[in-house]
Amino acid sequence: MIPVDFGELDHPWHPGAGMTEAPTIHPTALVKQSRMGPWTVLGPRSKLVESEFCDYAYTTQDCDIYNAEIGKFCNIAAAVRINPTNHPMWRASQHHFTYRSRSHHLGAEDDAEIFAWRRDHRVTIGPDVWIGHGAILMPGVGVGTGAVIGAGAVVTHDVAPYTIVVGVPARPLRRRFDAETEAGLLRIAWWDWPKDQLAAALEDFRRLDATKFVRKYDR
Numbered sequence: 001m002i003p004v005d006f007g008e009l010d011h012p013w014h015p016g017a018g019m020t021e022a023p024t025i026h027p028t029a030l031v032k033q034s035r036m037g038p039w040t041v042l043g044p045r046s047k048l049v050e051s052e053f054c055d056y057a058y059t060t061q062d063c064d065i066y067n068a069e070i071g072k073f074c075n076i077a078a079a080v081r082i083n084p085t086n087h088p089m090w091r092a093s094q095h096h097f098t099y100r101s102r103s104h105h106l107g108a109e110d111d112a113e114i115f116a117w118r119r120d121h122r123v124t125i126g127p128d129v130w131i132g133h134g135a136i137l138m139p140g141v142g143v144g145t146g147a148v149i150g151a152g153a154v155v156t157h158d159v160a161p162y163t164i165v166v167g168v169p170a171r172p173l174r175r176r177f178d179a180e181t182e183a184g185l186l187r188i189a190w191w192d193w194p195k196d197q198l199a200a201a202l203e204d205f206r207r208l209d210a211t212k213f214v215r216k217y218d219r
Contacts, residue, residue, distance in 0.1 A: 071127040072191040081136045083123040127191035184214030
């Protein structure tokens with residue numbers, strides 16, 4: 001993983017050059033206190049804060065990611081929000097003057113307890129997950145390998161591997177594969193293969209369905 005912090009939005013952008021091994025970050029994107037793996041892309045006006053963005057993961061435009069671990073080969077569509085910050089509903093006021101007190105000139109120190117509470121509710125997303133347009137993943141949820149989050153879904157509970165969820169709140173629609181195929185894919189763990197092995201298997205990724213792929217590679 002590569003530590004990245006482009007808070008000044010000054011990273012060069014070369015859309016014609018395509019992806020590179022180094023993270024590709026649009027000049028309108030914001031990265032703070034995060035690490036990005038090789039072959040990753042952060043699209044226009046997207047934000048990545050206090051997060052791990054693993055190899056080959058990408059966002060398109062207008063995504064907002066906070067305090068999350070994004071697995072390898074994740075596919076994140078436009079306007080996705082991952083881990084929107086909660087407010088202290090148990091307090092007399094939910095307003096951030098109670099914890100961002102310095103900004104409001106109401107206290108010498110901010111309330112570290114609230115920020116620690118938010119960080120305790122990290123979102124974890126496994127490899128090869130597809131998150132559809134406008135989906136929201138609430139604090140603390142986990143999304144298993146190969147899952148699909150439908151467009152506009154609001155995920156409030158963990159999502160099992162290779163499960164498609166849709167709706168508000170998100171609910172399971174169906175499994176992508178049978179249990180044997182799922183187990184085989186998890187054993188193969190192709191997302192951990194080196195680049196040359198991925199390239200060698202490219203035609204099989206293209207022409208074999210998941211069940212046939214497992215039969216060939218689950219040794």
